[in-house]
Amino acid sequence: MILFGYLFMCAIFGTTFLVIKAGIDAGAAPFFSAGIRFLAAGLILFLYMLGKRRTRLSLLWRKETLLTGTGLTFGTFSTLYWAEQYVASGLAAVLSATGPIMMLLLQALLHRQKPTAASAAGCAIGFAGVVLLLLPGLSLGMSMLWVLGCVLILLGELSYSSGALYTKQVITRFPDTSPIALNAAQMMHGGALLLILSLLTERIDLAPYATLSGAGSLVYLTVIGSMVGHSLFYWLVSRTNPVFPSTWLYVSPLIAMTLGSLLYNEALSWLTAAGGILIIFGIVLVNADGLQKLHAAMTRT
Numbered sequence: 001m002i003l004f005g006y007l008f009m010c011a012i013f014g015t016t017f018l019v020i021k022a023g024i025d026a027g028a029a030p031f032f033s034a035g036i037r038f039l040a041a042g043l044i045l046f047l048y049m050l051g052k053r054r055t056r057l058s059l060l061w062r063k064e065t066l067l068t069g070t071g072l073t074f075g076t077f078s079t080l081y082w083a084e085q086y087v088a089s090g091l092a093a094v095l096s097a098t099g100p101i102m103m104l105l106l107q108a109l110l111h112r113q114k115p116t117a118a119s120a121a122g123c124a125i126g127f128a129g130v131v132l133l134l135l136p137g138l139s140l141g142m143s144m145l146w147v148l149g150c151v152l153i154l155l156g157e158l159s160y161s162s163g164a165l166y167t168k169q170v171i172t173r174f175p176d177t178s179p180i181a182l183n184a185a186q187m188m189h190g191g192a193l194l195l196i197l198s199l200l201t202e203r204i205d206l207a208p209y210a211t212l213s214g215a216g217s218l219v220y221l222t223v224i225g226s227m228v229g230h231s232l233f234y235w236l237v238s239r240t241n242p243v244f245p246s247t248w249l250y251v252s253p254l255i256a257m258t259l260g261s262l263l264y265n266e267a268l269s270w271l272t273a274a275g276g277i278l279i280i281f282g283i284v285l286v287n288a289d290g291l292q293k294l295h296a297a298m299t300r301t
Helices: 002-025 030-051 057-061 063-083 089-096 099-110 117-139 144-173 179-201 212-239 248-263 270-286 288-300
Strands: none
Touching: 002 030, 002 063, 002 089, 002 212, 002 248, 030 063, 030 179, 030 212, 057 179, 063 089, 063 144, 063 179, 089 117, 089 144, 089 248, 089 270, 099 117, 099 144, 099 270, 117 144, 117 270, 117 288, 144 179, 179 212, 248 270, 270 288
16 A cells, blocks of 8 residues: 555656646646645645634644645745746756755755765765756756746745745644644635736636636545645655655655657757756755655565
């Protein structure tokens, strides 16, 4: 069951980038779609946890869940959804995998934690991979919107990393609260902020959601992407350890690049593939210590 759950989670996270792209190409407003997705997913999960008496309504009024939702959901997905108007889904997936590198840089800057030699090498290799990914587009004279989209995805991962680091503190402050309830609350806050941004910047047209691509994208991302995928992640954490489920970052971007190329005719050059592999290899080096501990634990069992 653990292996099946892990593979299913990787498959889910590997498909979400293409499904986001399909919904946006159908004409769905990026911020509105993201807002509805996370507000609905968070609300359903939170009501479920309330019914199980594993959380309290007061959790929604805590500033901790608001700040977490701002970093993990609002900052990450406002940039990703907007960028996928101009950036291929496979490229977006690989750029989004730079989160651990961003997290390491934040820890070094904010907490003055000196990275290990492997982690420093991983950052350098990951950065080289990003450069390789961007070179084909720049050489082909891509528009500034394409460049801006790539930069915003990286900034979104910086937001995600800051939110993830803060989440570790939040979990210790609420030891009796289920992580799933905390995740549901932050998704509701992030979704609400995305809807506010949508009202301020977008013209809402509901017609795309009457199409198969628009409606299917929203339902899939809400139910499968947010509710099932994230619940599987927390279930795997509870059954194994925090490191093992996070290795989806090494698998899902490759799935996303392959699906984008095969199903959506997205261009996949050798240079782009090499950049993606370098980024993933860099992430492996950044997490080398955690992976060694995971291997040692699995060997003992």
